[in-house]
Amino acid sequence: MTPRMIVVTGGAGFIGSNIVARLTEETAYDVVVCDRLETADLGKWRNLAKHPIADFWSPEEMFDQLERHAERIEAVVHMGAISSTTEPDADLILRTNFTLSRDLWDWCAIRNVRLIYASSAATYGDGETGFNDDDDALSLTQLRPLNAYGYSKLLFDQYAVRQADRDQAPPQWAGLKFFNVYGPNEGHKGGMKSVVAQIWPKVAAGETVSLFRSHNPAYADGGQLRDFVYVDDVVDVIEFLLQSPQVSGIFNAGSGQARSFADLARATFAAAGKPEAITYIDMPEVIRDRYQYFTQARMDRIRAAGFEGQATPLEEGVRRYVQQFLSQPDPYR
Numbered sequence: 173m174t175p176r177m178i179v180v181t182g183g184a185g186f187i188g189s190n191i192v193a194r195l196t197e198e199t200a201y202d203v204v205v206c207d208r209l210e211t212a213d214l215g216k217w218r219n220l221a222k223h224p225i226a227d228f229w230s231p232e233e234m235f236d237q238l239e240r241h242a243e244r245i246e247a248v249v250h251m252g253a254i255s256s257t258t259e260p261d262a263d264l265i266l267r268t269n270f271t272l273s274r275d276l277w278d279w280c281a282i283r284n285v286r287l288i289y290a291s292s293a294a295t296y297g298d299g300e301t302g303f304n305d306d307d308d309a310l311s312l313t314q315l316r317p318l319n320a321y322g323y324s325k326l327l328f329d330q331y332a333v334r335q336a337d338r339d340q341a342p343p344q345w346a347g348l349k350f351f352n353v354y355g356p357n358e359g360h361k362g363g364m365k366s367v368v369a370q371i372w373p374k375v376a377a378g379e380t381v382s383l384f385r386s387h388n389p390a391y392a393d394g395g396q397l398r399d400f401v402y403v404d405d406v407v408d409v410i411e412f413l414l415q416s417p418q419v420s421g422i423f424n425a426g427s428g429q430a431r432s433f434a435d436l437a438r439a440t441f442a443a444a445g446k447p448e449a450i451t452y453i454d455m456p457e458v459i460r461d462r463y464q465y466f467t468q469a470r471m472d473r474i475r476a477a478g479f480e481g482q483a484t485p486l487e488e489g490v491r492r493y494v495q496q497f498l499s500q501p502d503p504y505r
Contacts, residue, residue, distance in 0.1 A: 175199070175244075176245070176246040177202045177245045178195060178246055178414070179247075180195070180204070180248075180251065181207065181234070181248065181251055181276075182206075182207055182253060182290075183203075183251065183252075184208075184209055184216040184220050185207065186357050186358040186360075187251050187290070187353060187403060187407075188205075188252070189220055189357045190403045190407050194411060196223040201246060202226035203223075203226055204226050205227075206229040206230070206252065207228075207252065208231060215504075219360070222505070231272075242283050245283070247286035247288065247414060248285060249288045249414075250273060250276055250287060250288065250290065253268060253325075254268045254321065254324075255292075257321045257364075265321055265324050266320070268324075269325060270324045270328050273328045274331055277328075277332060277341075277342065280342040280345075281340055281342050285342055286342055286414075286417060288345075288348070288410060288413050288414070289347050290325075291326075291328070291329050293350060293424070293426070293467060293469070294319065294325060295317055295349060296317075296349075297318045298318060298464055299466060303399075303424065303468055303469055304470050305422055305423050305424040305470060306473075307347075307422035308333070309330065309337070312333060318464075344413075344417045344419065344420050346419065346421060346423065347422040347423070348406065348422075348423055349425060349469070351398070351400075351401050351425065351469050352366065352399055352467070353403050353406055353425075354401075354403065355402050355403030355493055355497075356403070356493065357403075359503065367433060367437070368494070368498075371437060371440060372440065372498045376446075378446050379449065381437055381449065381450055382450075382452070382453045383433050383434065383452055385454055385455060387463070394432060394433050395433075396432060396464075397432055397467070397468070398431065398432075398466075398467050399426040399428070400436060401425065401469075401484075401489075402484040402492070404489075405427065409423070409479060409481065416477070421473070423473055424471055424474065426468070426469025426471065426483075427484075427486075428469050428483060430466060430467065431486050434450065435486060436490065438450075439491070440490055442491075443490050444499065
């Protein structure tokens with residue numbers, strides 16, 4: 173009997189390739205990746221090289237391939253997106269993050285295929301209304317993203333909820349608001365890499381790393397707080413959803429515990445066995461007025477839905493990332 177199929181869009185990217193790694197550990201499904209590998213030296217292909225995927229589709233052929241294999245497809249895990257918060261082309265962001273997602277939702281609804289997709293904590297904007305993942309239409313209209321990326325993700329969340337309210341949804345649908353995810357296979361992300369990955373070369377060399385000075389008297393230098401979450405933990409949430417077809421909605425995907433950038437840097441030095449060396453530099457004026465000093469995911473809704481996984485403590489997640497990946501000759505999962 174031919175196995176059922178799971179399609180992972182953006183499957184050569186950071187979170188997507190970690191999902192592929194988990195799904196290909198067992199053989200219940202054929203795992204298909206839809207993505208662009210871009211240039212060979214960027215290394216995205218290395219994110220997949222250790223995993224026996226069943227097929228690779230380009231984004232341009234995705235809908236044709238979906239239709240061709242419609243009877244076999246169990247679920248689409250939609251991680252493909254422009255994830256840069258500094259991308260200047262808002263039309264490109266909307267075409268990629270909203271229009272494509274909308275068309276994929278409609279296809280899954282018509283074909284009775286489950287859909288799990290990447291939303292973002294960027295939908296919360298400056299966080300002044302909190303980080304509660306209530307997914308009713310009214311709650312979503314009260315969010316105020318700070319950039320076009322966050323807006324594109326919010327727009328699709330609103331579309332999903334509206335269509336679900338009209339009974340025009342896939343049999344299962346779930347959007348995940350990822351917070352500050354870190355872990356292996358993010359080397360291709362350039363300036364959008366996690367702080368751990370960005371400071372690693374200097375930490376490894378025993379050099380001083382620079383963090384932003386605080387321009388808010390309520391926070392110490394380096395004391396700005398983020399919900400840092402190890403990538404394995406968000407893959408746990410996705411695996412739970414794939415095993416729980418009765419669960420639908422929009423959920424936070426974080427650790428539930430805010431920690432400081434200074435904590436993150438100290439954990440990186442400790443994992444490398446290097447003495448701590450941190451200095452503080454002024455934050456660029458262009459971002460000071462809209463800088464976010466605190467994020468923390470509320471995780472009760474996904475737990476109420478049955479998810480029992482526990483967040484990896486920051487120091488342990490950083491230790492795994494540094495010792496098992498960043499410090500190795502082959503840093504790819």
